[in-house]
Amino acid sequence: MASSNFYTRWVELTDDELTVDNVQDILGQISDxxxxxxxCYDRLVDNVDIQRTLLQVGIKRTQSVFERVNQLLPGSSGSDANTEQPTDEYPLSEYFESHSTDAQLCYIRKILLERMDRxxxxNELRKEAPDGLEEEYGSATEDVDWEDDPWAEEPSAxxxxxxxxxxxxxxxxxILHSAYKLAFERWFEGLRVLLEKHSKYLWPFRYAILDSIPGYTPPSDYHFLLPSCSAVTNMEQTPTSKEWRLEPDWSExxxxxxxxxxCRGLWDSDVSQDLAITRPHPQDAPLSAEQVSAWxxxxVEAIMSSTGMIDTMLAIVQHGASHGVPLLDELGEELSLLSRLVYDTPRSDKADEDWTLARWREMDPPAVVRAYLSRSSPxxxxxxxxxxxxxxxxxLESRAERAGKPDPSLPTRLLHEYxxxxxxxxxxxxxxxxxxxxPPAQRLIKEDDVMVRLALSCLYGSDSLTExxxxxxxxxxxxxxxxxGDDSEEDAADTTIASLGTFVTPSTTRPRCTPSDLLIFFGPLPVSSLSRALDILxxxxxxxxxxxxxxxxxxxxWFLQSSGDASEQRSWANRMSRRAGGSEDRLDTMEDWEWLLEDMLKLNGREDSKLQGAFGLLSRDEILRIYFSGLLSAGKFDVAKTLLYSRKNQLVLDPQIIEDICLSSSREFYDNASSGNYNFGDMKLAYECLDVPMPSDRITREKEFIEATSRLSSFNVMSRPGTPISPIEIRLTKDRLSLVSRVLSSNSDAYKxxxxxxxLVYKLGFRNDIVAEVKTLAMLADTALQxxxxxxxxxTSKRMVDTVLNLRMSSIGMDDPKIVEASEVCWVACFQLGRQSEFDNTDQKLSLLGRAIEICPSDRLHDVLTAWRRLEKEDIEAREERLLVRPSGVVESDHQKRTKRIPESATESLQTRLRNFHLPSPPLLNTPDAAALASKTFRSVTANFPFSVGGQRGRSQLSQQGEGRSNSGSRGPEEDVSSQASRVFSKGIGWLIGADENL
Structure with missing residues (x-):
């Protein structure tokens, strides 16, 4: 009865109430x-002393089963279990089948012994806690009265x-799971204890445990756990085992x-509480040195992929190499160099690049050099x-030597390439x-000639325009x-430089000459040539x-390329003179322009030097001309006058050259002008530019042409509907009289x-050109007629006739092309106006037709005379009608009428022209009936011509045709031919005013 009370007490006793004493007191009273x-197997507590007591009591109670099992085994002498162990499974299996309690006790004993070892x-793990940690688990005798000590630190801290x-x-x-945890939590001293005390179980999984250590952990914290190799055996070194029990128990x-x-199924269900985990492949035997190197x-790859910490990887490799692991030297070199790249290069504000060992191995040496210096500053x-x-x-040089391919120039070559x-x-x-x-030891480039070759290659191979x-x-x-050196050496050096200019000129095979290409060129040059190249540089x-x-x-x-190209130097000199005045910081003062002139002459070369400047192929006069042209293009005419005509004689040029340049600059302004008005813009500059040179005929003509252009713009002449004519269109017009025609046709009052x-005609370039004047008068007359x-x-026609007659009288011969052309225009214009039906002044019309008869060529005489005869007949008929209705008066005879209408000069001219036409002059031409006879004769002659004159232009022509229809009812053959001639003559004068050819 008393014994059952202890069972009950044990069951009701909680883990918190357990102590070392009550464990011994209660369990000691139970005999089972x-x-x-x-x-003891079921109870698990976290107090070390109580748990030890439970394990000791349980192990002690399982000792009796050994005595019973040992007596049943054949050959057993009842000796201690540590010296006698059963080896035959069959008798033991029969015994456990009949005595399942003993089988269970054997199992419990094995578990309790393992728990005692753990x-x-x-207990040892607690002693190996990382530095700085406080103890949390104490013994059962720990004083709990000070848990609320007010002076203690906060528990959370x-x-x-x-x-x-x-x-x-x-x-x-x-236990493998525990080893993983210790490795992950970086309890390396505790892990070392675990591996030493349980090496029999954990040794096959040593590499899996090491792989559980976080990659960011410094290898120095766990270097004692890393594998090493023996130089004698070339195998992995096996650590010394320090198991708690040197000999296993019989139950094990x-x-x-x-x-x-x-036999576990013979007693109550599952008694195992082990945590099942996935176990890696075990490595029971020591690995070879190559296998350790592979690990x-x-x-290193694992650390690279997880953290990328190069220093950590380098430390691991260095440890392995120092502990006999082979094939790590090159990896160590790479990691050391990569470590310098990652940690020793200057920091930048941007995020660091993601460097990996794989990326490093893919880079060629020049790329590595650039990477090392990518964040360097000058x-x-x-x-x-x-x-x-x-x-x-x-x-790199050392590796090349180890590979049997020594390359002493490799470091120098890569540095030069950078x-x-x-x-x-x-x-x-x-x-x-x-x-x-x-000092030589401090110089990066130690040889002077190498330094000069590199400098020349860098400078002449650069595209920089600002540095x-x-x-x-x-x-x-x-x-x-x-x-x-003598002259021959200088000539050889200059020849080398000239060939260098050809070498740097782009070609289809080499669009650009790189510094590396230039280094190849400068490589074989002797020091004397290099010295000359420095002077030229x-x-x-x-x-x-x-x-x-x-x-x-x-x-x-460019200075090399243009050293033998005068046109290229000239082009750049023009660019310099023009852009200097046209840039945003435009030159405004006299001092600035004097400075520009000084620099341009300096580029022409020094008189005391044998070296040519950038414009060395240009003469001094050509430089002055280019400068003067640029000065004018900037519109600095006052500066130009000062430089040309001041006492300093800074700009000495021939007057003819000055005039040519001024004319050229003025025309450039003119051609670029958007408006023809010479009071503003480029046209104003074009006009004022002509004030710089001394006056001359060429200058005057050009100024008049600009004035004419401005006058044309004021008339709003259009090049196309809605688009005013531009100055460049005016200059490019071949027949400038057509511009006058467009003025007259687009301005209704211009003819007045x-x-x-x-x-305007004179200023367009026709001053003293009588033919142009006659054509202009003809256009004015025709416009007034319209x-x-x-x-x-x-x-206007009368003035035109006087001009032509004066020209004919002052000319040497009538075959002069100007006289012929002026006469042609004049007689056609007179003929047109003289045959207008709506022009009611018959005397003036007859006068004009008479002048036309006087001036026209012989082959046109009969046409004009026919028109004149018709007009005279109409006038006579009109006069007769007026006389018939007169209340009184004297009736003039037909002879008086005719002689009154024909001017004497016209009659004389008619006689002369008929003789030129190879017709005999009839005697009646000098009689009172001469006009009638001439009319009759002219009709007989013109009967064989394909046309006759007659008809009018425009509205006047329609009026005459209507009048003809009203008088005759129908038109005869003579009238049709007359209309055809009218159109021909209308077209002849129409081109002068730009009339439609369909008229």
Whole structure:
């Protein structure tokens, strides 16, 4: 009865109430070993002392089963279990089938022994907590009265010293799982204890445990766990085992373990609480050195993919290499160089690049050099080359030697390649760190001639248009050689430079000459040629600065290309003179333009120097002409006058050249003008430009032409509907009289201003051109005729006739083309106006027709005479009608009428022209009936002509046709031919005023 009370007390006793004493007191009073062992197996607490007591009591109660099992085994002497173990499974299996309680006790004993080992390990783990952690788990005798100590730190602020699992978890979980946790939580000293005390179980999974360590963990924290190799055996070194029990218990023997396992179904269900985990492939035997090296490589890749921490990977490789692991030297070199790239290069504001070992291995050496220096500044470049690039280059050279392919020039070649492709600012930093004045050990480029070749290649291969100060800095770093030479050596050097100009000129095979190409060219040159090249470089740099100052920069190679091309130099000189005045910072003062002239002459070359400047192929006079042209194109006419006519004689040019340049500049302004008004814009500049030279006929004519252009613009002449005619269209018009015609046709009152129109014609370039004047008068008369202003048309025609008659009288011969052309225009105009039916002044019409008879050619005489005869007949008929209705008066005879109407000069001219026409002059021509006889004769002659004159233009023609129809009712053959002739003559005069050809 008393015993049952202890059972009840144990069951009702909670884990929190357990102590070392009550465990011993209660379980010591229970005699059932199986029940006590099971009770100790079931109870798991996190207090080390209580749990140890439970395990000790349970193990003690399972000792009796060994005595019973051992007596049943054949050959057993009842010795201790540590010296006698059963080896035959069959008898033991029969015994356990009949005594399942003993089988269960064997199983419990094995579990309790394992838990005791783990308990001891856990106790050691607590001692190996990382530095700085406070202890959380104490013994059962820990004083709990101070838990509320007001002076203690806050619990949340006190870090835990406990392992990453509780005691109960550690006792029941798979020990491999616990090792994973310790590795992940970086309890490396505890993990070392675990591996030492349980090496038999954990050794096959050592690499899986190491792979559980976070990649960001410094290898120095767990270096004692990393594998190493023996140089003697070339195999992995096996660590020394420190198991808690050197000899296993009898219950842990394979025969007992397997027999118990097969009999577990005989007692109550599942007694195992082990946590099942996925186990990796075990590695029971030590690995070879190559396999260990492969693991180090895989570990590096894993760290790279997870964290990318190059220093961590480098530390692991360095540890392996120092512990006998082979094939890690090259990997260590790569990681060391990559580490320099990642950690030692200057920092930047941008996010760092994602560097990986794979990316590093894909890069070629020039790319690596560029990567090392990608974030360097000019102030840090020299230092970065020394501490980053040079070690890398030496490693490459060492690898080439180890590979049996030595290449001593490799470091120099790669460094030179970087310099040739670097920006000029960076290259200048390298050259400044290589000055000949520095000690040889401090110079990046140690040879002077190599330095000069690199500098020439960088400068002449650069496309920069702005970095002239940087180029000058590079030049100042170069050595100053004092090499005496004769003329032949200078000629050879100049020939080399000339060939260099051809070499840098783009071609289809090489669109651009790179600095690397130039280095090949400069490579074989001797020092004397290099010295001469430096002298030429000095001149080119000065020229480049001058061109850049005036907003016409050229790359340095241009000076080589243009050294033998005068047209290219001339083109650039024109650009310089014009852009300097047309840039945003336009030159406004006299001093600025004097400065420009000084610089242009300086580019022409120094008289005391044998070296040509940028414009060395141009003469001084040509430079002055180009400068003067640019000065005019900027509109600085006052400056031009001052320079030309001041006492300083700064701009000495021949007057004829001055006039030519001024005319050319004026025409350029004219052609670019958008408006013809010469009071503003480019047209104003074109006009004022002509005030710079001395007056001359050419200057006067050009100014008059500009005035005429402005006058034409005021008349709103259109080149097409809605588009005013532009100055360039006026200049390109071949027949400028057509412009006058367009003025008359587009302005209804323009014909009234005869003098204005004539002045326009004179200024268009027809001054003293009688033919043009006659044509203009003819156009004015024809325009007045179209406007039915017959009075003005008659007056203009009369002036035109006087002009032609004066020309004919003053001319040497009548066959002069000008006289012929003027006469043709004159008689046609008179004929047109004289036969107008709506012009009611018969006397004036007969006078005009008479002048037409006088001036017209012989083959047209009969046409004009027919018109004149018809008009006279109509006049006679009209007069007769008036006389018949007169109340009184004297009737004139037909002879009087006829002689009154025909001017004497016309009669004389008619006689002369008939003789020229090879017709005998009838005697009656001098009689009173001469007019009738001439009319009759002319009709008989013209009967054989295909046409006759007659008809009018425009509305007047329609009026005459209507009149003819009203008088005769129908038109005869003579009238049709007359109409045809009318159209021919109308067309003849119409072209002068731009009339439609269909008229």
């Amino acid at each position: 070993d199986s029940w006590v062992a099971a009770a 308990l001891n390990t856990f 006190r870090p835990s010293k406990a392992p990453p699992f509780t005691l109960s978890e550690f006792l029941t979980a798979d 023997a394979p025969v007992v373990t397997s027999t118990v396992k097969s 180090y490589n895989s570990r 102030s840090t470049l020299a230092r970065d080359i020394s501490r980053l690039v040079m070690p890398y280059l030496f490693v 310099i040739l492709n670097a920006p000029l600012e960076m290259a200048a930093a390298v050259f400044e760190a290589s000055k000949p004045t520095l 002239w100060s940087t180029m000058s800095r590079i030049f100042e770093c170069l050595p100053a050689w004092d090499i005496p 000095d001149v080119h740099l000065e020229s480049g600065e001058i061109l850049s100052r005036w907003s016409v920069p050229a790359p340095l190679r 201003h005869t003098e204005v129109i004539l002045d 406007a039915e202003d017959f009075t003005r048309a008659y007056e």
